[in-house]
Amino acid sequence: MNLQTTNYQLSSLPYQLSSLEPFISEKLLTLHYQKHHQSYVDNANKLLEQLAAARQAGEAVNYRDTYQALTFNVGGVVLHDLFWNSMSPAEEDHALDVSFKEALEQEFGSIDRFKDEFTQTALAVQGSAWVVLALCKQTKRLMLMQVKDHSLYVYPGCELLMALDMWEHAFYLDYQTDKKGYVERFWSYVNWNGIGERFEKVSAKEAQG
Ligand SMILES: [Fe+2]
Incomplete structure (x- = not known):
């Protein structure tokens, strides 16, 4: 069976960037979401691409570093998604x-x-x-x-x-x-x-x- 696979994506925030003020300022939420969260998404996808290229070429990668980094970045994606959804301005x-x-x-x-x-x-x-x-x-x-x-x-x-x-x-x-x-x-x-x-x-x- 072929699974329909995708890459990681920056999920939409369930509210506006200013919606959690005064708890979290718009400036802080913008940085956190658009820079930090985005970087975990980008890094995870980059690592998946590197792994795919290495598999295609039949080449080895540094497995320890690659999977450590992949786990770290995927964890960042999963936890930030959960965090945004754990809060609500409504x-x-x-x-x-x-x-x-x-x-x-x-x-x-x-x-x-x-x-x-x-x-x-x-x-x-x-x-x-x-x-x-x-x-x-x-x-x-x-x-x-x-x-x-x-x-x-x-x-x-x-x-x-x-x-x-x-x-x-x-x-x-x-x-x-x-x-x-x-x-x-x-x-x-x-x-x-x-x-x-x-x-x-x-x-x-x-x-x-
Ligand atoms: Fe964070």
Whole structure:
């Protein structure tokens, strides 16, 4: 069977570049989306082209460096897509879906506790990393993960639901070293509706086995 393959693409933002102000300024979102996110897309595609050319020519590549770079850049594409969709400027998207709320309460005890654990995990990041809420396919439990750089080593075993970028490029222009201010403001822009829908979809898939 021949699969219809494509290259990576810069997905459209689900809102305008100025829509997340004052949480994220237009200038910062423009840089983050059009420069950083775009570079992960471009680099991943360039590496795929290099691999295709080497395969065609029957030549070796530096496998360690090539696949390390490919994993890094693809991780960047996947996580930035998730991050943009984890936020919303629209008031109506900030309502927490009932079954998602119950699942969060079942695992974390309360929504406040979940937010606090997420916030503390974000503030505890050293270097460049992400905080991700995921559904583990093995335990069917919600769990928080700190994802170093963009390394999604556990990704095949987890469905990713929500992400917060804690790389310096995500906040420094607006917040400098005030990571706490950045994370606290994030909560007013969380797209609970979209994340709840993603949760419904993946939990239905997992329930079917
Ligand atoms: Fe980023």
